[in-house]
Amino acid sequence: MKSAVRRIIGAKEFTLFLVMAAAVVVFTAINRNFLSLDNIRNIFNSAFVVGTFAVGMSCLLISGELDLSSANTGMMAGVLISLLMNAGVPWVAALIIVLFFGAVTGLINAFFVNVLGFTAFISTLGVSTVYGGLALVFTNAQNVPIGNPAFWSLGSINVFEVFPLPFFIMIILLTAYGIILFATRFGRRLYMVGGNPNSSRLAGINPKKITTILFVNNGVIASLVGSLLAARMHMGSPLALSGSDLDAITAAVLGGVCFTGGSGNMFGVFLGIMLLTSFQNGLVVVGVDSYYRVVAKGVLLVAALALDFYRERARQKQLLSS
């Protein structure tokens, strides 16, 4: 019993939980509305973008890779789905095409990393930049409005009154991927590859296959985010989602995903997402100037990285001393 308590207190998630609880108490003390149903719905609504990105990104980070093209893949998906629907393609077909586009993007990223041996940081940044430019070309830098109410509803229906559909989808994805990571063969291999790709390969695991699947997976998830955002905004914007993949990395690292690969879990990521978004929302509610909110986000990221650094160093020390 005692050891169970100690394990809970020792877990990284517990620290996170305390930080979040403290933030909630402070924000509510300053403004009671922080915990109102409307505001909670607000938090959920803004959590979905970062949170859904964080699902695919966390898997990549755990496997030792990353994808900086997710935000622009999502943006591109939003633009494409709007253009397709305006051209008369039914929304279901348009959504399928756009998800396929995400998968192809993932394959391109995987090709650069696994076949040509590029560093993911650079090559995904390249793909991202290309998409950013292409979107401006396709739209002439104008938003593409969508006039399809059936499609709009994807972004606005609430499930069980409180959960906006996109947020609900995020929760389902988090749960599904949590189970995949924790209990399946693929999940185990993912951790092993992230922990040590050389050892994994010599023990019969194919690291390139694992990361290829994850890049494709991430591309599809990014396109889904882009499509749902387009539904909510009633348009595709060539400037949407900018920087939200970096926010996803912030959330993942806050949630205890090791930046060098090998560890992390979806429960932690969930807490990371909620901390990041409720913190941002809380600053709005208590009336902090929007420029300072950006500063606060940066401070939170650096704090998360510092936490990860010390955690990793403590772990290395422990490994070395034994």
Added chain:
Amino acid sequence: MEKLLEFNNISKAYPGVQALDDVGFSVKGGRVAALMGENGAGKSTLLKILSGDIRPDAGGISIDGKAQSFESPHRSLQASISVIYQERQLVNDMSVMENIFFEDLPVSGPGFVNRSELRRGTQEILDVFGLPIKPADIVGRLSVAHQQMVEIMKAYRRDSDIIAFDEPTAPLTDKEIDILFRLIAKLKERGKIILYVSHRMAEVFRISDEIIVLKDGRLVNSFETARTDEAELVRAMIGRDIGDTYANLNRSDNIGDVLLSVKDLVAKGVHGVSFELRRGEVLGFAGLIGAGRTETMRAIFGADPIISGEITLEGKKVRFRSPKDAIANGVALCPEDRKEQGLVLGRSIRDNISMPVLSKVKKGPFLDVRAEESLAGEAVRTYKIKTPSSEKQAGELSGGNQQKIILGRWTSGKMDTKVLILDEPTKGIDVGTKAEVYQMVCDFAGLGIGVIFISSELTEVINVSDNIIVMRDGRITGRVARREATEERVLALAMSDYQESMERMV
């Protein structure tokens, strides 16, 4: 005044190994002292202490009677010591001249590099060496031999009083070796102190004045080169204290038909290797580090590409395209570097053992943790892995226990291992666990597994294996059965030149 370098009772321990044990000797100016000994005898550790790379636990170095304390490589350089390691320490993307004058670039004005002075100084050194290299050549584009010469020129430029070479001739061709030896002779005349580590008998006899032999971290003896011979040196390097560990090994000696046959295998660092492994046989691979044994096995295992050659497993031609492929066919490899290539240190013992058989411990779409647990438990019991539970992280265990995890991985109830390749399985392991590993090797063979046992420790490879293959420079230089194997004979094969051994075999 004549210079004097003294090593005073130096000791250095690493976890589980006494790398140097009370080693003391001195070298006078104008003399070349060769350091010899098997792999792991302590030569490299000694050089690292001389260069200030590591610090001894006890004892120290004095120069001209003055005790020195090197807190860092920088202090060692200041004391006029240059150590040239086997691993080149060059900046590949920079030019020859920038590398040679790396620590001391000539500057003019407010700190601009004086390139004409740099070029002139470098050309001067190149003229001394007589090499076809230009000062502005990029180091990374030179041949390996020329890169090694740049490393030597770097030390020459410093004009250090004490120069140590660690196997300098390994990458060199005869032409550069001649240049190097003439240079060493010149340095000798100028009263420099030279330390020379080499495995090559002929070289050592050609250039050294005295020979210092180390074994297991202790200084065995020192000889005047003119008054000793090859046989005496080999005897000193091997020593006489072979315990009865080996006599007590329980072997089955039941060797069956051919299991694995390799013909004319060519891969990176492997130049036409052929051998046969039988069921129940322990086939030792002896040789010095870098002889191409690891490369041979990695190619067979599908970890590195094969250029040409034929591999037959149980009568069927095979060529594994990946380790996964090899494992599916019953071939397993325990790599030399346990931490970097064997284990995932941050994961549990259980996870590390079930790694290759995850598809056999499934319950529907999920992993069957209980089945995994029983695999891990079995390994912990069979190999007496010292741990409170199989949940413990692999990185928290000692080297010997880590090795047992990998052995457990390849011999678990879900594996069907026919060929087990062990690359230096006893490296960095304490003596007691070593004996356990030897018995395990014999037990595997007793089960009908063909075991390939790579080891750079002569005593163990000779005494554990049924047959021994000796490699050098990517080629097989000899085959000996245990009954006929003597350490002298195997060491001679491991160090001999390929041509010589061909003549001997004919």
